[in-house]
Amino acid sequence: MKSCLFFLLAGSLAGQASYDLLLRGGHVIDAKNRLSAVRDVAIQDGRIAEVAEHIDPAKALKVVNVSGLYVTPGLVDIHVHVYAGTGMRGAYSGDNSVYPDGFTFRAGVTTVVDAGSSGWRNFPDFKDRVIDRSKTRVLALLNIVGKGMGGEEKIEQDTRDMDAKATAGRAAEYRGTVVGVKSAHFSGPEWTSVERAVEAGTIANIPVMVDFGKFRPERPFQDLVLKKLRPGDIYTHTYLDAVPMIDDAGKVLPYLFEARKRGVIFDVGHGGGSFLFRQAVPAVRQGFVPDSISTDLHIGSMNAGMKSILNVMSKFLNIGLELDDVVARSTWNPAREIRREEFGNLSVGAPADVAVLRLERGEFGFVDVNGARMRGAQRLACELTVRDGKVVYDLNGITRQEWDQLDSRYKAQGDPRWDATIGHAVRARK
Numbered sequence: 001m002k003s004c005l006f007f008l009l010a011g012s013l014a015g016q017a018s019y020d021l022l023l024r025g026g027h028v029i030d031a032k033n034r035l036s037a038v039r040d041v042a043i044q045d046g047r048i049a050e051v052a053e054h055i056d057p058a059k060a061l062k063v064v065n066v067s068g069l070y071v072t073p074g075l076v077d078i079h080v081h082v083y084a085g086t087g088m089r090g091a092y093s094g095d096n097s098v099y100p101d102g103f104t105f106r107a108g109v110t111t112v113v114d115a116g117s118s119g120w121r122n123f124p125d126f127k128d129r130v131i132d133r134s135k136t137r138v139l140a141l142l143n144i145v146g147k148g149m150g151g152e153e154k155i156e157q158d159t160r161d162m163d164a165k166a167t168a169g170r171a172a173e174y175r176g177t178v179v180g181v182k183s184a185h186f187s188g189p190e191w192t193s194v195e196r197a198v199e200a201g202t203i204a205n206i207p208v209m210v211d212f213g214k215f216r217p218e219r220p221f222q223d224l225v226l227k228k229l230r231p232g233d234i235y236t237h238t239y240l241d242a243v244p245m246i247d248d249a250g251k252v253l254p255y256l257f258e259a260r261k262r263g264v265i266f267d268v269g270h271g272g273g274s275f276l277f278r279q280a281v282p283a284v285r286q287g288f289v290p291d292s293i294s295t296d297l298h299i300g301s302m303n304a305g306m307k308s309i310l311n312v313m314s315k316f317l318n319i320g321l322e323l324d325d326v327v328a329r330s331t332w333n334p335a336r337e338i339r340r341e342e343f344g345n346l347s348v349g350a351p352a353d354v355a356v357l358r359l360e361r362g363e364f365g366f367v368d369v370n371g372a373r374m375r376g377a378q379r380l381a382c383e384l385t386v387r388d389g390k391v392v393y394d395l396n397g398i399t400r401q402e403w404d405q406l407d408s409r410y411k412a413q414g415d416p417r418w419d420a421t422i423g424h425a426v427r428a429r430k
């Protein structure tokens, strides 16, 4: 151990180290590159620099042993509510939102998409208040309602504030951050909310995500996914109780497979009211598997059955999906759905967003939105999260030096050995 450390420091001081951080010996799961095998992963200047069976540890400033753990792209959660701090009572843009950094990195998440908490009118405030101040990569779907989720009963029902052109205009103005349009919580009998969202998405050439609000016979769910949504549009809340899913004989209804064949995407959007084992278990076991696994993170869901994306992923593991599959649906699939293919993979040159996960075995329990319990023997936990090459979460200090070996004087002297020891592997390379 000591000689290894000496070698490492000697190497870096002599200017031989070319990589900032080397994650050694973990099982890499990277769906984009069809990789599921033990590999070393090297990071340099915030990007993935090399993925190989063996990378010489002398080439890295910092070497971390992650054998026995899974190394995946940083998780991409495409349904969260993070427009916090508005002070608006009872609104998702306010009381129900959380600040992203407090909930993302500890669960391996490096990219989130706020699902319509703001609309075209208040998106600039959301950007200034949260997006630009977060270490988490925060992208957004604009609510088709100009004022966003400012109150379900009145503001979100106001069809006069559903302006497709203004929404598309704002999306074009913030093309790097706005990745789609959201229709949500609509309770009227008309299709207005969905139609205006699709119109905005068509003008701006971005996908639409739909929370179907109150299900009504005047606008059947089957028509939403078979007629109204375009290929590439996303239905979130797939395993909600109101979605017609299982027939009297216990079989998945065929229209769902037809909708998928049309190119409509089915996302989990677990939330506080939208995931039932009675829907998900039979559907998944008959092959109606979600395209992407998202949380619908907000204060209500995180303290109830949803908890975190790792908990939701663990539910699907225990229902019977393979780990590789669950990881693909939480990384590469959602990145493609929002058309941001630079994320959710570990290709050389990609931003170094990485999660290191532990698959725990034991006796666990999982709860759905009806309060029903499912037992399980596997659970995912996050050991380490790296965003843009920087260690942003480290549960057991695996990137850190032992306390009796760390000389804190390095910090005062601005010595690069301090950077290396605290795990912020990217340092100035001028």
Ligand SMILES: [Zn+2]
Pocket: 079, 080, 081, 115, 211, 271, 296
């Ligand atoms: Zn939501």
